Amino acid sequence: MQFKNGAHVSTADGKDVGVIERVVLNPQTKVVTHIVVRQGVLFTEDKVIPVEFIAHADEEGIRLGQSEDQLPEFAPFEEHYYRPVDENAVPPEGFVPPYLAYPPLGTAWWGYPGYNTYPIVDNSSEVAVEQNIPDNTVGLTEGAQVVSSDDEALGEISRIYMDQDSTRATHILISKGWLFKERRLIPTSWIGELKAHTVQLSISKHQFEHLPLFET
Numbered sequence: 001m002q003f004k005n006g007a008h009v010s011t012a013d014g015k016d017v018g019v020i021e022r023v024v025l026n027p028q029t030k031v032v033t034h035i036v037v038r039q040g041v042l043f044t045e046d047k048v049i050p051v052e053f054i055a056h057a058d059e060e061g062i063r064l065g066q067s068e069d070q071l072p073e074f075a076p077f078e079e080h081y082y083r084p085v086d087e088n089a090v091p092p093e094g095f096v097p098p099y100l101a102y103p104p105l106g107t108a109w110w111g112y113p114g115y116n117t118y119p120i121v122d123n124s125s126e127v128a129v130e131q132n133i134p135d136n137t138v139g140l141t142e143g144a145q146v147v148s149s150d151d152e153a154l155g156e157i158s159r160i161y162m163d164q165d166s167t168r169a170t171h172i173l174i175s176k177g178w179l180f181k182e183r184r185l186i187p188t189s190w191i192g193e194l195k196a197h198t199v200q201l202s203i204s205k206h207q208f209e210h211l212p213l214f215e216t
Helices: 205-209
Strands: 002-004 008-010 016-025 032-038 047-050 054-058 061-064 078-084 099-102 118-121 125-131 138-141 145-147 153-163 168-176 182-187 191-194 198-201
Touching (some): 002 016
Parallel strands (some): 008 061, 145 198
Antiparallel strands (some): 002 153, 016 032, 032 047, 153 168, 168 182
């Protein structure tokens, strides 16, 4: 199987689900657990789909094994909620707490020159974001930047290849350039560090540039 940047995801009966946004995998084992699908026709928000729902994935797109009426309610990729702020915490230097300025009682919201406003400070909570992916995994974004072991830019990830039986990501395809792209296929065992937006290889730029170009 391969996950290509911008690939469309469809149901078994041909209904468009959305476009692949991320591939979720364990940075250590390289096992792929989920894909994140950008909101589309069926989804009103980005959703996390376990790989076991995928029947086929190639350069043409991704097809799920279920029809539209068989799909469960997948979890959203991100959830936003409010959490209390530690009242004893010292705010950073230059921090100004948010406030709402209300006009005096009985006065309209507009046109009240000469009146003071009364700031109402609300620092009791803050917005937190939680990603619904397994612990110790990373949601690798499409087009994540790839750098060498000596911190030189090499290109971006354009495809991720996965062994269907083990669900392990075996290779990544790195593309560089605009009109005439140079592409090189790298085994995932050469990945030194993997984050959501950046992948660092364990080889130098010199070693990378002497690899053969990938031809389809």
